[in-house]
Amino acid sequence: MTKDIQQTGAAPAICQNCQAPGLAPQTLFHFTNKQALRGILQSNFRIAYSRERVIHRGGQIEFAAPMVSFCDLRLSELRSHMTNYGCYGLGMKKEWAARNGVNPVYYISSQASLPGDYIAAVREIWRLREHLHPRASDSPFIQENQQVAPALPDQFDMDGTHSKLMELHRYMKNYEAPLYRQGELKNENYRFADEREWRFVPPWNTVWPLAAAQAMDDSDKKAYLNGECGKIPLYFEPNDINYIIVEFESERDEIIRHIEESKDPKYDPADVRRLTSRILSAEQIANDV
Template identity: 30%
Template sequence: MVCFCDIPLKFISRNHTERYGSYGIGFKKDWGTTNKVSPILYRLEQSGFSNSFRNSSFELNNIIERLEGLKMLYGENDSEILNIQSMLGALHSHSENMAGFIKSYEELYQGEIRNNYIDREWRWVPERTKKEFHEKDDESYREELNRKYHENPDHLFFDVNDLNYLVVKEKKDIDVMIGKIRNLGLSEEEKFALVQKIIDIDSINSDM
């Protein structure tokens, strides 16, 4: 999973940079939509949507478990049961993929309630990667999942033309970024294009 924020430069506030840092990459939106990046859905914990989604997942798991019992009754190779099991497996996979595009409206982070809605988050969720979910937003569990995914990762690909901005914190960081760009294995034309995309947070805040 890769996460993005759909926030115009003029709306990048101190709240956002304090949460995610003052360095970033700004992609063109059409690159995101072409690569199946999608806006996510924010849910309130006890909302009708949350309850329905939670209950439907619970019922689906119950049906899958009961089907295992029917296999014992009618035989492991019953064709009708195998067909139903295959369809339920596909439905379960689709449900997991949908869950990857859902996030809590707010969450407890470092002892404080944090509003996630202001992030205007978009996500890319690889379809082939096995999904694992945890009932609580636990940082250590998240780190363990990231480790697993990095062992067999999916990839998003982009080139220089897919970028709008390279965002740095201060004007003094621009020269540092230019130095790093010069050491990249790119053509001189691509390096020049990247340099033109550098912008610093201080200038954004002072101009907007």
Template identity: 30%
Template sequence: MSNISSNSLFHFTPKKEYLLSILKQTFVPRYCFEEIKLSDKLRRPGFASAIPMVCFCDLSLSQINKHIEMYGSYGLGMTKEWGIKNKLNPIIYVNSNSNISESISQMAENVYQALDKHCSQITKEISDEFMNLTNFLKPYDGDFKRGDDKHKNVRFYNEREWRYVPKIEFNSNVKSNLSREEFSNTSLLSKENKKLAEYKLGFTPNDIKYIFVKSENEIHPMMENLRSIKSRFSPTEIDILTSKIITTEQIKQDF
């Protein structure tokens, strides 16, 4: 029986250029828009904002084909030990018709009321911690949009997502989240994303288990690209990294 869970955490992206950027700069969080729908019967039926994050999936290679189709054919497989050391965590999938949905709605209402009535250091800290918690929520299912691609009725639960979200203090000049309007403002979004560079998620060559490219004819160019990253990796480390290159076409055929 194949494992549901993996010993690796996978991050996929649609373009080779994005993968090379990660290898050169490490993982840099970006604001991603999340909408949590609770029940219409609740006082706060949901909330939405853009959260700074880096996302990974915890799936075995035999189960990863659908994920690659949605997120892209280029990426990295990191050791799970690296993820745990860097405080990544599985997210909480929320069924809108559940007791936890009711609890989240009530907690949100209590926090907002407390801030309105008495914005003290304690209420700010409570708000911070509540936001840190909600940054790890995702709907059990829903619609998925990435660029021009749209997918209806996606069961996000199947992704087994782990997430890195930097812990940003209440009074920081870096925003812990963006509103829908702010996220839709292209110039503002670009400006805020640049600020997240100080929250990079670093790694060493030993933390990498796989480097994914789309097809076999991209393996040699990727080897050459790796050799050009002299500022981050030594010649020996580059040799080791080139041995970890695998194609997503291989995965589809062999797993």
């Protein structure tokens, strides 16, 4: 066989699945803690409000938005990410992400003026909306423009325009900035762009689309907001899962039993067998990948 190849110059056949990979992986990872992973496997992804801070040349913007976050990383790139976000997670197929409207965030330099200019423009549109469509029926504008005012909603959808612009707000992230975890500074100049984050955010009119960052400091308000958006699960099927990640090798059997004992009818025996082969541990990733 070797002689034939040398004489003809033919190359040995290569498995199609072993071809050089593309620039982007085909899996999005979501990392969390052990209890949350068990909950996701039992009841799908749960949306929760995340506190965000975007620094720009003119100051900073703080807000909280409902979301589920993912990272667009290869297995070989996960070690440092797990240090910050936990060693338990799911790797979901990108086809599933596309079907559910999961999108990459857009990264902005902390020295850029774009975020401040954007927010200023959105506020001006809101001021215009308030001028064109006052809430009070006895406002001077309505009284002075009885014939014009009723036609304005058909000509100018200011609420819709404002909402569409604010939708971009929920995908905004600094390229580099301080990293805080549970209120504690972890890294003074963390490169968020290395995470290649993607987000699922619920439709604008389904829950409170944005909340004040301070609401996350009030346990009652935070619980209420998360309870409301938690009513909108992000569904998946077993076949949408590429990987299940646990921290220790010894936890494989525990996760398998959890899936087998799940009351969710979507896990039939064939699904359990397939998912069993898709379990990786952080130990394995650190040592072998």
